Amino acid sequence: MAGKTGKSGLEEDPQAQFDAGARQPRLRVPAKRERVKLGEGGRFVIPAAMREEMGVKPGEDMILHVESGELRVRSWLQNLRRVQAELSALKQPGESVVDEFLKERREEQRRSDKRLDRLHAEGTTGKRAK
Helix, strand or coil: HHHHHHHCCCCCCCCCCCHHHHHHHHHHHCCCCCCCCCCCHHCCCHHHHHHHHCCCCCCEEEEEEEEEEEEEEEHHHHHHHHHHHHCCCCCCCCHHHHHHHHHHHHHHHHHHHHHHHHHHHHHHHHHHHH
């Protein structure tokens, strides 16, 4: 057999170059489930791969809620974006939510000023009558 290939039986093919970059994506794929222990004071650690997938870092605010007996964890920013997406569906095209808010706020301030002017006028009129 060795005669056909020109190699002796102990020779090996040269080793392919090791590519560390090809290995990284497989290492970064987080496990869909992790077993963690509940520690002192009800604390547990979110595994690094899961934190990375969630896009959170230590010190960031999180939103927790229990749904059907399961603890759900979301980043504050992720929750904000979710609410914005849900509310943007209610906005009409071309409608300015800010302009509408400012219009309502100015009207509210105008009513408040009118009421304070009326109360001030009643108060000064009452003092003069004495």
